[in-house]
Amino acid sequence: MLNLDSGDGAPKNRAREFSQARAVKQRGGSAEYAPVMTAPPQSTHAVLGIETSCDETAAAVYDGGAGLLAHRLYSQAAMHAEYGGVVPELAARDHVGRLSALVSETLAAANLCADQLAGIAYTAGPGLIGALLVGGSFAAGLAAATGARLLPVHHLEGHLLAPMLEARRPRFPFLALLVSGGHTLLARVDGVGRYQIIGDTLDDAAGEAFDKTAKALGLPYPGGPELAQLAAIGQTGQFRFSRPMTDRPGLDFSFSGLKTAVLTALPRATTSQDRADLALAFEEAVTDTLAIKCQRALEQTGLQQLVVAGGVGANRRLRALLQAASEQRGFELFFPRPEFCTDNAAMIAYAGWARLSEGGDATAGIAARARWPLHTLTAPP
Ligand SMILES: Nc1ncnc2c1ncn2[C@@H]1O[C@H](COP(=O)(O)OP(=O)(O)OP(=O)(O)O)[C@@H](O)[C@H]1O
Ligand SMILES: [Mg+2]
Numbered sequence: 001m002l003n004l005d006s007g008d009g010a011p012k013n014r015a016r017e018f019s020q021a022r023a024v025k026q027r028g029g030s031a032e033y034a035p036v037m038t039a040p041p042q043s044t045h046a047v048l049g050i051e052t053s054c055d056e057t058a059a060a061v062y063d064g065g066a067g068l069l070a071h072r073l074y075s076q077a078a079m080h081a082e083y084g085g086v087v088p089e090l091a092a093r094d095h096v097g098r099l100s101a102l103v104s105e106t107l108a109a110a111n112l113c114a115d116q117l118a119g120i121a122y123t124a125g126p127g128l129i130g131a132l133l134v135g136g137s138f139a140a141g142l143a144a145a146t147g148a149r150l151l152p153v154h155h156l157e158g159h160l161l162a163p164m165l166e167a168r169r170p171r172f173p174f175l176a177l178l179v180s181g182g183h184t185l186l187a188r189v190d191g192v193g194r195y196q197i198i199g200d201t202l203d204d205a206a207g208e209a210f211d212k213t214a215k216a217l218g219l220p221y222p223g224g225p226e227l228a229q230l231a232a233i234g235q236t237g238q239f240r241f242s243r244p245m246t247d248r249p250g251l252d253f254s255f256s257g258l259k260t261a262v263l264t265a266l267p268r269a270t271t272s273q274d275r276a277d278l279a280l281a282f283e284e285a286v287t288d289t290l291a292i293k294c295q296r297a298l299e300q301t302g303l304q305q306l307v308v309a310g311g312v313g314a315n316r317r318l319r320a321l322l323q324a325a326s327e328q329r330g331f332e333l334f335f336p337r338p339e340f341c342t343d344n345a346a347m348i349a350y351a352g353w354a355r356l357s358e359g360g361d362a363t364a365g366i367a368a369r370a371r372w373p374l375h376t377l378t379a380p381p
Contacts, residue, residue: 046112047119047356048142049349050103052095052135053127053155054181055079055086058345059103061110061117062353068165070109071346072102073339081221092130099138106345115146121352124152125369126182136366151352152367156180156374158347159309160189161354162336165346170334175303177294179318180310181207181224184253184290185374186297189307192354193379198301199251199293206286206312209255213262213282217275227279228315234280235273239265241285246292251300253293258285287318291325298331305332313341355380 045064051057060071076094080086107114122139125132136152143150160176163169173190184206186199204212207224214223219230241261244254262282269278294306308322313335326333340346358380 044112044116045118045353045357046110046116047121047151047349047353048103048107048114048117048139048148049153049158049345049347049352050099050120050122050135050139051155051158051343051345051348052099052131053123053125054131054343055091056343057095057098057102058343058348059099059106060345060349061106061112062165062346062349063110064353064357068346068349069112070106071344071349072106072109073344074098074102077222084215084221086128088128088130091128092134095131095134099134103138103142114142115148117146117148119149119151119352119356120146121151121153121348121355123155123158123348124367125155125372127155127370129368129370132368132370133366136368140366149356151356153348153351153355154372154374154377155343155348156183157193157195157377158351160187160195160307161192161351162309162340162344162347163307163334164354165336165340165350166334168334170305170307170332173303174305174307174334175294175297175301176307176309177290177297177313178310179206179290179308179312181205181211183310183374184255184312186251186293187374188301188303191379192351192358193377195374195377197375198297199253201253201255203254203256204259206253206255206290207310209259209286210312212259213279216259216263216266217279224311225314228283228317230276231280231283231317233273234276234278234283236277236280236284238274238277239269239281241281243285243289243292246289251293251297253289255286255289258282283315283317286312287315287321290318291321294322295325295329298329303331305334307334309336309341311342314338 046061049060055076058073061069063069120139120143122135159178176187176189178185182205184201185197188196210224210227214227219226269275322333
């Protein structure tokens, strides 16, 4: 069954049905029904995570007892660079070509066979529909072959829970700043699937603003890290941009005006040092704005822990600003390691495991949703 843009629930005894069916068929002695990879019977709490929502093909295994056992990632960035952005059809085709080998490599690194898995989690959205379908189809096939539970995961839930992969983890409830390529939001997180969005972007996401501004500065795709690198040699003072929407109450963001302000200032940046100064002024405006809104949200909610997730969370200036604020104001700060800020499968494996361990969320078909608002998620039953 192909379930496009629905993500509906499905019978929870599906895994048991598969196991029973497999057992019956194996007793019948037919090799035809044997799972692709066989192993001595052994129960694990391991969940395979698969991420193919955009331009990274990634796989990881998370185990409830042992933690993260393995993770692998292939970035398509070089392939898309010549087009200046992600080409959806090319992304989907590349996932098809790489996913199977990447999963085998990840399972080997985790020292597991596929039929030892308790669950197979995959990013079901939001993302590029063709790319999502590659991961979803693969996950569904492997779950059918092995009897593992099939676990559709919301990509942003993966980002929000990524700090749980670290030794020092937040405890529920906490405040989360999610700053990625497609999203910028502040959420109160009360548990798995319990997200209350208290601040959102009215236009561009922070990562998108980084990428567009980098493009205007002539930097290669993906622009955010390139712009941050250029800003590192910039000097403060020559350019200054306002911190959007910080002069009024509220927790929403707006970054498109900032991008336009950089475009307007661009003709004045004639030397390479000028361009570095301009990059720094932009980075300062974005990161100051994010830090101001985080502190405002902590005050308003009374929460004492701040989690920063998503690709822009890898930005060093943002990390340093929030670190200084946490020392000054006494709140606890949690970041995933930089490689788990951007897209990865470790966060998908963890989110799948978290849902499975709280009662599951298994579905019968492939869910793939290009758009999927985070606030519509619910806690596991
Ligand atoms: N050091 C950095 N400084 C600023 N921005 C960065 C840095 N590293 C990565 N980014 C930005 O992070 C974004 C990618 O993050 P991520 O992979 O979380 O987003 P995405 O998956 O594309 O979007 P979403 O998760 O919303 O669908 C890009 O916009 C990139 O430019
Ligand atoms: Mg992402």
